[in-house]
């Protein structure tokens with residue numbers, strides 16, 4: 306007996322046709338809200354999750370949330386109890402241009418998944434969650450900030466990708482904190498090659514002077530405490546270059562908050 310003549314097959318084809326005619330079930334407002342707050346696909350693996358939540362339970366335990374004790378300036382996590390205003394060796398020798406840098410998570414397998422979900426997959430459903438974590442990691446910075454500014458992409462890269470994940474994070478943090486957002490305060494004037502795979506010195510040279518404050522936004526920057534937002538703090542070279550540009554543009558002070566931070570000290574010129 307051939308497959309096409311099987312009654313089951315006929316029945317299932319009829320069921321399929323019926324299902325195709327049946328209008329799609331419209332989710333109620335509560336469900337739609339729930340799916341906004343709790344994405345149904347993992348932010349780490351992109352797999353469908355059976356219940357509400359953004360992350361598989363086994364990944365939660367791998368997340369390292371950053372906080373004190375840490376370097377007062379660059380946020381480097383200390384593995385020991387420290388004075389509240391303790392600085393790391395790098396910041397003592399070469400204070401950064403920014404006042405303080407904080408990050409929600411240590412950069413690792415799981416948090417890299419979050420960054421890729423944003424950057425490669427263009428997923429926005431984790432933004433509220435990420436903004437909550439970033440806010441918690443930078444409560445005092447946010448309490449004092451006048452303006453949130455994202456790290457810009459170069460125009461061509463922005464056009465090619467279609468979005469800038471740092472703008473998304475900055476906008477989500479602005480919504481959460483009610484701090485004013487200025488998405489285009491900075492301009493990336495050089496199409497710098499990707500920072501990936503570069504050693505610290507090359508990273509610094511790569512972004513040195515790559516940013517400037519936009520002329521038409523200097524009025525807004527003047528005297529402002531700026532909270533600069535990026536996805537990952539790696540060596541701190543990008544944060545440093547952006548902070549310098551913002552200060553030259555008239556900002557009074559620049560703090561930095563990122564979703565993730567690579568473990569280990571920031572790089573400083575030797």
Ligand SMILES: [Zn+2]
Nearest residue numbers: 376379393396
């Ligand atoms: Zn430090």
